[in-house]
Amino acid sequence: MNDLKSFASDNNSGAHPEIMEAVVKANTGHLKSYGEDEISIHTDEVFKEFFGSRARIHYVTTGTAANVLGIRAVTHTYNSVLCAEQAHINNDECGAPEAFGGIKLVPIPSKDGKLTPGMIAPYLGHVGFVHASQPKVVSITQPTEVGKLYTLKEIEDIVEFAHDRDLLVHLDGARIANACAALDCSFFDMTTALDVDLVSFGGTKNGCLMGEAVIFLNPEIGEGFPYLRKQSMQLVSKMRFVSAQLERYLADDLWLINARQANAMAKRLADKAGAIDGVEILDTVDCNAIFAHIPPAATEILQKDYYFYVWDEHTHTVRWMTSWATTEEMVDEFVADIKKAVEAVS
Amino acid sequence: MNDLKSFASDNNSGAHPEIMEAVVKANTGHLKSYGEDEISIHTDEVFKEFFGSRARIHYVTTGTAANVLGIRAVTHTYNSVLCAEQAHINNDECGAPEAFGGIKLVPIPSKDGKLTPGMIAPYLGHVGFVHASQPKVVSITQPTEVGKLYTLKEIEDIVEFAHDRDLLVHLDGARIANACAALDCSFFDMTTALDVDLVSFGGTKNGCLMGEAVIFLNPEIGEGFPYLRKQSMQLVSKMRFVSAQLERYLADDLWLINARQANAMAKRLADKAGAIDGVEILDTVDCNAIFAHIPPAATEILQKDYYFYVWDEHTHTVRWMTSWATTEEMVDEFVADIKKAVEAVS
């Protein structure tokens, strides 16, 4: 089996060895199933240290599940969910919100995947008009699908705007650790303290095998969720093997160390590659995603050895992602190869 | 963390050490995600050795997902699925078939969770009648939810009956390994050779962490399934950690060794406990589930140390299950404690 030289996605990395070790350690004989085991119960407590004592945490196996189940738990089929047009829920879940929640998504045009109250406001007409889906949730992604960050103040403004209009705020945090690392804040600072209502918490991309969670922060929402999770085929029987990952992930700052590494490697790659003639890094690099222009012919050469995506074929924009498992050596080797490829086609 | 003395469910066991080792071994750096990695591709090939070259295999994380997605892929919302009233899809999936597939289940009364053509026939009226859901699938569970086995001939009869009426046959094989071990036949003998159309293949209860699969044997069904799986929140990104389990599970007869152990331990428990005055083993023990009558007061004593279910409170029937991880020592200790408890209350 050949290791892939991948800058395609943080999903291509494996699991952090200490998380894997925690999974192995969890394999100690018979335990209750379906989340009633001691590991899962303890992990809940660990999460509450990070998200506050009123948080309710439910483990699932995919980020799509976290998004869809969380949003579904707080909407009727006659509600709509406002999101940026780039949102994962809008583009990358094969219609799951619509199919399983009957949810109407209202995609709002955005340059960088971010929303502001001013961008949301025009989509809030028709409240009380029986022919129109009724807005219920604003869903934001932090960092966005194109790698940009909301400041805490920007999130706070959205929450205030939303709550003034009886809307809930969902934060898709598939890469929330990268965001917290970049903004140098805690999960609590970014969510509970800002009155965010519910969070999709991602661990998989940052070192877990498969470990995600729906976290309800608003105590008045999410009733009946355990039934919904079971019904949604997401109640794994040997739950300890999921919770043990997250328990370890949250211990000893592992989540932070991993996220910092991913972010630092992205910065290193952007700085070094950006210095190459013929390579243009687009925008600032907020977390662990880099968007760049390089000559299409150079892409062709590089993709013989490296795995990454051409994000936009029309503009020939490429996306490079780093992960907790990306090392300085990998970056430097990649930079050298980019340089060679670009020079070869100049 | 205390190991549980559990005879409640094969779900309470952990993972087989060699399967855990395979997961650890799969953690070797960057690989493509979403099932395009080499481990997943190879595991597909392994499955084809067991189910025939035309089988199409799709990994999911729960048995509920395998059942619901498989059946949903072959039904319209105006179809019905005929099953025994005891079926897992009818009782233990919190309405998932209805909620996510819009599927109408038609539960058929049965003593042991088994169906026969004669039992199904009365429920096939109204074909072509626009007011009635149109029968499309017969779903059988092997072994059944109450631990009983269909003979191969009985399955064959159902398939023939179903196919004559344009119905498909789904086999819920959450414990298919136990069934094959008990009947001393291969997966192929039990499914492909009998023209079963689709199978829910379970690995979790018999030694995996979480490893299940939807297997389409009929080449004409299941089109579009990859989209459906993604949409159903079951396409895990680091798929290698699921497929690696199943790859190892199918190697070196591990599935068979595990299943035989579970079955043998059930037989040992039934034989020894059945010999105790005041304990009555109900029916024969086909696989790894035992149903028994013991004095309610004895149950109370036993449940201080042991974890198991009172299956039917009216008749005070208890269910004891064994797993691949159940040892002779555990059984013998349990039998001794049953004896003590029953004697204490006589």
Add this chain to the structure above:
Amino acid sequence: MNDLKSFASDNNSGAHPEIMEAVVKANTGHLKSYGEDEISIHTDEVFKEFFGSRARIHYVTTGTAANVLGIRAVTHTYNSVLCAEQAHINNDECGAPEAFGGIKLVPIPSKDGKLTPGMIAPYLGHVGFVHASQPKVVSITQPTEVGKLYTLKEIEDIVEFAHDRDLLVHLDGARIANACAALDCSFFDMTTALDVDLVSFGGTKNGCLMGEAVIFLNPEIGEGFPYLRKQSMQLVSKMRFVSAQLERYLADDLWLINARQANAMAKRLADKAGAIDGVEILDTVDCNAIFAHIPPAATEILQKDYYFYVWDEHTHTVRWMTSWATTEEMVDEFVADIKKAVEAVS
């Protein structure tokens, strides 16, 4: 166009001339649409006279819509609805409750389509068990699909039993007028006074063109229903043409006169046909449905001129239904022809 000699269903009748006249009269120029017109608003008031001032009434065009939307409005997808196995929602709506509500129906065996607390109780286990759909509604049909009546006391007992267990009671009243006529009670007596939570109110079978309603009696349920009705494709734009029917239907005892006629004609048919040698009327005739045994060969002769159903082919049970439009002459002619047919084949 030949008038059909039909004893097949009360659906085969047309509309009562005075109801048709009301529809014609409603056609008086421009009015607000979607139920905001004066006719619809007034009809709401009329309904409140019959069902109490707290009743909320929503018009729909089919009985299936009334059943499905009413039940859906009070259930989550993880709830179940308990009903008799003969229930219209279970057999005659092509899976609509499952497809549009994700509702799990739990059909309970019954001889006559009626339920009792004792019959419901065994199906109420697993409350709080995350793997099982959670019971939420008991749905009863009055009169039942096989023409039998609950007494008011029997309904009261079910309501009390249900409410004690946090269950709601839905009454499928597609033929509620026939039931009230037979029991000589008002709609209020049969529903509001007994604390029934919601009602499917049928007008179509008893003289309307298409006029049904969902009526919420319990003030705490059914929030958001207007959105649900619109979304369910049941908010007709020129609503006045539906409400005008029901307004007239409820005026001057027309509903009662029609229902009495249907019931009386059924009694007349049962009495006269039952007196024929070779014809056996099954059970008592509570409303306007008659189930009978006649020689199969006689059925063949009769069906050349008459339209009616063989209800059960195995026992050769035929169903004859009368409607508001059935006259004494029609009955007597039919009886005479039954006599001839039966004699011809003796």
Add this chain to the structure above:
Amino acid sequence: MNDLKSFASDNNSGAHPEIMEAVVKANTGHLKSYGEDEISIHTDEVFKEFFGSRARIHYVTTGTAANVLGIRAVTHTYNSVLCAEQAHINNDECGAPEAFGGIKLVPIPSKDGKLTPGMIAPYLGHVGFVHASQPKVVSITQPTEVGKLYTLKEIEDIVEFAHDRDLLVHLDGARIANACAALDCSFFDMTTALDVDLVSFGGTKNGCLMGEAVIFLNPEIGEGFPYLRKQSMQLVSKMRFVSAQLERYLADDLWLINARQANAMAKRLADKAGAIDGVEILDTVDCNAIFAHIPPAATEILQKDYYFYVWDEHTHTVRWMTSWATTEEMVDEFVADIKKAVEAVS
């Protein structure tokens, strides 16, 4: 009951007297129900004269039902439907396509509610990409929700573009008669001849009480639709009362006469009102919808006597609609009152 002076919607009109007469005439005793009556069967034949012999016609009671059921019948939940952002299915059906079809709508920005191949093309990426909903249908509205017309050539271009990419074309024809009248072509010319795959055919806005239809023109689509319609609560029992409307609507050019009247009255209103100082008619008036700017204070005065909508509050755009029932006198009276109101506030 006061007749409303309405220029708000063609839904505010009543039914054409001759259509009402046809409904009355259909009330002639017992007929088979659920569309098996002679009137419904004959109406099918009438429709085939207009849409070609291979057309399959299914009556429903609302335009939302026609759109949702038609599209649902040809899509999987993992498909997407491309439409203009103004589309009725996107804005005015309270999320019905998502809730009942699990359909993902992809709204495409448009100035006038029209689409072109060039506008659709950028939304067709990700074919075969398992994370993305797969495009299946292009839905166009003729005339659009803002009153504009596609030429036949423009429809043809969209169909050709769509079929080249394995997409189907759905035409939302809630006002198709107005479009045909304006373009002086037949239904056949606008749909069947251009290879449109399916049509939502509207009769209600142009003179029916409630009469809409789903028409499949492509013989390879729509299998199982009768079950779907029943399940969708749209199979009315006394179907003759729906089909009789449409039978009459299509006879003696009534549909055309009505549509021409509506269109002519819109033109008259636009011409006369447009000549008033302070009134600006926006764009050309293609059918029976007029968008105009008048002083907000004039709107206030007018709305004391007239019913119409402020379409866009930011720009103070008003919408005036005419119908088959709008007369020259009504228009002239309205124009005079507009003049007075505008002058009063100048």
